[in-house]
Amino acid sequence: MKFNKEMLLLYAVTDRAWVGRQTLYEQIEDALKGGVTMVQLREKNLDVQTFIEEAKTIKELCHSYQVPLIINDNVEVALKSGADGVHLGIEDVPVDKVRKNVGADFIIGATAKTIEQAKCAEAAGADYLGVGAVFPSPTKKNAIRITKSQLKDICQAVDIPAVAIGGITYENMQEIIGGGMDGVALVSAIFAAENIQETTARLKTQAEYIVNAKSMKTALTIAGSDSGGGAGIQADIKTMTTNGVYAMSAITALTAQNTTGVRGIMEVTPAFLAQQIDAVFEDIRPDAVKIGMVSSAELIDCIAERLKYHKAGNIIVDPVMIATSGARLISEDAIDVLKTELLPLATVITPNIPEAEKLANMEIHGKADMLTATKKIGDTYGCAVLCKGGHSINDANDLLYSNNTYQWFEGRRINNPNTHGTGCTLSSAIASNLAKGFELIDSVQRAKEYVSGALSSMLDLGQGSGPMNHGFDLNCRFADFEMSKEK
Secondary structure (H helix, E strand, O other): OOOOHHHHOEEEEOOHHHOOOOOHHHHHHHHHHHOOOEEEEOOOOOOHHHHHHHHHHHHHHHHHOOOOEEEEOOHHHHHHHOOOEEEEOOOOOOHHHHHHHHOOOOEEEEEEOOHHHHHHHHHHOOOEEEEOOOOOOOOOOOOOOOOHHHHHHHHHHOOOOEEEEOOOOOOOHHHHOOOOOOEEEEOHHHHOOOOHHHHHHHHHHHHHHHHHHHHOOEEEEEEOOOOOOOOHHHHHHHHHHHOOOEEEEEEOEEEEEEOOEEEEEEEOOHHHHHHHHHHHHHHOOOOEEEEOOOOOHHHHHHHHHHHHHOOOOOEEEOOOOEOOOOOEOOOHHHHHHHHHHHHHHOOEEOOOHHHHHHHHOOOOOOHHHHHHHHHHHHHHHOOEEEEOOOOOOOOOOEEEEEOOEEEEEOOOOOOOOOOEOHHHHHHHHHHHHHHOOOOHHHHHHHHHHHHHHHHHOOOOOOOOOOEOOOOHHHHHHHHHHHHHHHO
16 A cells, blocks of 8 residues: 555554453454544564464455554564554664665654654655654653654654654644644554544544644635624634634625624725735635625626636635525626626535526526536536535535536435524535645535534524534534543
8 A cells, every 4th residue: 555644644553451342353443434544553462473363354454444554563574464564663673674675665654752863764764753752651651752842843854754642632632733743643542432433533633633733724715794603704714713724804894783684784895805815815825715795796806806816726606696585685787797707716616596596597496407507507607516405405415516527415404493604604614625635525525514513513592593503513622621621
């Protein structure tokens, strides 16, 4: 299996100390189901032949999940079992000697506690480094600790990727944000968990966040302000932040509104909107741009002109034209400019059913009409189209049309009347995932899962159609942290 640094994201190191209710095989399978990206098999007390046979079995399991198996310390076991590689400690066989005997495709990891050790391992042919211990380790009580600053210095001193290791848990993982590593290696945090699969999934989300934070991706929202906080700029920033990107904004209008309705709107001038967009691009260039409701032709023309000037990429347009109630939210001349100037710049647009009907100039009554409409829109404006299947059409299933192919995203209708800002949230979550480098299909799937979680939290604020809980996952994390402190 060819090595790449993404394999290091969530690196599971086995330990028989927690074998009991489950076998080691069952524990590893649950970890794989939860999303570990690399497994290191560590055995201190098995004879060589038994270790080899065990490694063969675990290798087949790991490969069924497209995850590499690394053997700790023992080169003989790694080679005879057909494992993908070996991890060598400082006092083990030298890296250059192993590399000479195994060839270029065999994965070699090496432990490093100093810059000198890291550089030597890189020069000798190591593919990655294991750097630590970053916290006190229950599995290696005498391990020498390194600081976050030392971790960062080691990672920056070499060109090969690195994984942080040593005493890392869900609760302390955020303390090494900015450490420069490409992943985290965990032992007891995974294998001592009561529910390994569920715990691993949460750990992976946390790992993605802290690894991306070393060079955090960025996203710009261009939309109106919602003083009630449920939609618009406020919803976009909450969504982008909880989806692990740095959020920036260019405000098109101020609104006075709450869950019961809008009381007033004050648009910015095109000149001031252009200044906001330029200020963002000239300092912290966004990796994705989400565009929400823009009501005037002049502002839409301004946005299109500035995005073309800055050669923006990953542009997501939520063409807010018609409210769920059926009310028109944008003038006819603004729709014309939207079609001619902005939609052709988009990577993907996210119309609801009434908006898709307006863009495709046809009525939509079911799945067949959605297929026809999305293709018509996509082919006309040269962009991908995610047609949202709400409005009593096709339950909560959405349809993506991109590159002349279709992809359905099935969803369950959540019985929550508080759905204010759903469209803003979905498009911002897509923008966040595109910014992080996910493909469009994966970005849409992840965004839908996020929106479902925010709705399922059943937040109930205000006297009208209330907002979703954008921080539902963070709330769970804080609750877990408080419970862990109580224990």
